[in-house]
Amino acid sequence: MKLNERSVAYYATCDSPTDKTGYLHKKGERNTAYHRRWFVLKGNLFFYFEEKDSKDPIGVIILEGCTVELCESSEDYAFAIKFDSAKSRTYKMAAESQREMESWVKALSRASFDYMRIVVKELEKQLEEMQQNRSSSRKTQKKSLLRKQPNYPHSTPLISHNFSVSYKIPVKENGYVPWNTIQDQTIDSELNGKAHSVNDNNDISKCVLDHPPERPLHTQRLPPPLPPRRRSATGGVTSAVGGLMLAQDDNAPTGVFSFTRLHEWFGRDIIQVRRQWQENKFGSIDQSQPDQIV
Amino acid sequence: MRYNEKELLCLSKQPAEKAAELTMKGPKRNDAAKCRLVKLVVNFLFYFRIDEEEPVGALLLEQCRIQKEEDTGFSLVFVDEPERKYSFVCDSKDECEEWIEALTKASYEYMRNSLIFYRHEIEKITGKDPLEQYGISEETRFQTRSQRL
Numbered sequence: 500m501k502l503n504e505r506s507v508a509y510y511a512t513c514d515s516p517t518d519k520t521g522y523l524h525k526k527g528e529r530n531t532a533y534h535r536r537w538f539v540l541k542g543n544l545f546f547y548f549e550e551k552d553s554k555d556p557i558g559v560i561i562l563e564g565c566t567v568e569l570c571e572s573s574e575d576y577a578f579a580i581k582f583d584s585a586k587s588r589t590y591k592m593a594a595e596s597q598r599e600m601e602s603w604v605k606a607l608s609r610a611s612f613d614y615m616r617i618v619v620k621e622l623e624k625q626l627e628e629m630q631q632n633r634s635s636s637r638k639t640q641k642k643s644l645l646r647k648q649p650n651y652p653h654s655t656p657l658i659s660h661n662f663s664v665s666y667k668i669p670v671k672e673n674g675y676v677p678w679n680t681i682q683d684q685t686i687d688s689e690l691n692g693k694a695h696s697v698n699d700n701n702d703i704s705k706c707v708l709d710h711p712p713e714r715p716l717h718t719q720r721l722p723p724p725l726p727p728r729r730r731s732a733t734g735g736v737t738s739a740v741g742g743l744m745l746a747q748d749d750n751a752p753t754g755v756f757s758f759t760r761l762h763e764w765f766g767r768d769i770i771q772v773r774r775q776w777q778e779n780k781f782g783s784i785d786q787s788q789p790d791q792i793v
Numbered sequence: 794m795r796y797n798e799k800e801l802l803c804l805s806k807q808p809a810e811k812a813a814e815l816t817m818k819g820p821k822r823n824d825a826a827k828c829r830l831v832k833l834v835v836n837f838l839f840y841f842r843i844d845e846e847e848p849v850g851a852l853l854l855e856q857c858r859i860q861k862e863e864d865t866g867f868s869l870v871f872v873d874e875p876e877r878k879y880s881f882v883c884d885s886k887d888e889c890e891e892w893i894e895a896l897t898k899a900s901y902e903y904m905r906n907s908l909i910f911y912r913h914e915i916e917k918i919t920g921k922d923p924l925e926q927y928g929i930s931e932e933t934r935f936q937t938r939s940q941r942l
Contacts, residue, residue: 505873506856507796515855515856518932541901542901555794557794559796561797615934616904618935623911625911626911777875
């Protein structure tokens with residue numbers, strides 16, 4: 500079976516977040532000797548290098564479907580990565596201290612995609628419930644704040660935006676919760692077309708989910724605008740999605756947002772940087788295709 | 794680079810998030826377009842010859858870009874090799890859009906960002922970190938970039 504190995508190796512060393520790194524002793528496949536290797540855990544992939552500063556990984560252990568347990572071994576602080584199927588190999592590892600061993604066992608047992616997915620879904624559900632609770636306690640809206648909008652019988656007043664109606668709001672795995680804000684402050688800015696400086700104790704947190712995600716597309720809201728992004732002193736963009744301390748940005752719409760739009764919005768700068776890099780490296784590139792960051 | 798192929802094969806047999814017969818064309822210029830069963834499982838895209846049990850290959854969907862191609866197609870390009878393009882053609886525009894969306898959201902990094910986003914939003918509303926109740930708030934994988942530094 501083929502695998503895009505070069506790109507997998509690139510993923511190991513690129514600057515995407517690492518979950519844990521450190522030296523571990525790994526038992527060889529055939530012989531019983533343990534070899535000291537530099538390990539890098541990224542998501543559900545466990546890479547190992549000859550040394551900390553090695554350019555390419557020697558190998559990777561794909562962690563889906565594994566269990567991690569302590570095991571008997573000639574080495575101290577040993578643990579094993581085991582897989583379900585009978586034919587599977589068990590990877591025996593040894594850490595260099597009790598604390599390291601515990602830390603690795605914890606990190607590896609939570610490394611699977613499914614684990615992350617469960618946590619994301621749980622938070623998504625919590626947020627949705629919060630929106631619904633707020634919605635039921637915010638029945639009255641100011642109609643004067645409404646612009647022209649489609650006549651959705653179920654909907655409470657909303658802010659209309661310049662987004663295409665065909666924008667889908669999917670409810671799938673790793674989906675997101677569409678929001679709407681009815682904050683006066685935000686609405687005023689929106690109506691006046693001003694950029695809006697959003698800070699921590701602001702409107703974005705006062706969001707309302709006023710329709711269940713299962714509604715068919717044609718009854719769904721237009722996606723709300725995105726918060727402005729933060730720019731650092733040097734003019735670069737801090738990209739952490741979690742960093743929603745937002746600064747002035749004349750082009751940024753304000754108020755509520757869905758994660759996908761937020762993702763696109765944050766990705767714009769990255770797309771631009773990548774394009775510049777590509778242009779520098781490969782000459783002019785095809786500008787006509789929109790690209791998406793994953 | 795070594796990898797645990799047996800486990801990857803096992804993964805290819807797990808229930809898929811999305812699976813369909815698509816026309817697929819490999820990254821080399823001379824590759825012909827072929828009909829393949831394409832299956833998305835976690836952050837891997839497997840492709841099989843029709844009615845074969847084992848996949849021809851697997852693509853890890855991290856550090857990649859999915860682009861719409863004309864009509865009902867889309868392409869997959871990895872950031873480290875932008876000149877190598879995997880092209881896919883679907884049966885309809887709707888199917889194509891569904892695949893683009895599914896693949897865009899299939900990466901572990903996308904999920905990580907979603908989680909950080911929701912965590913932050915909930916914290917803004919409640920004033921509390923929602924992960925604390927699960928005892929996982931300190932885990933590196935859930936930290937924002939600034940906290941990792």
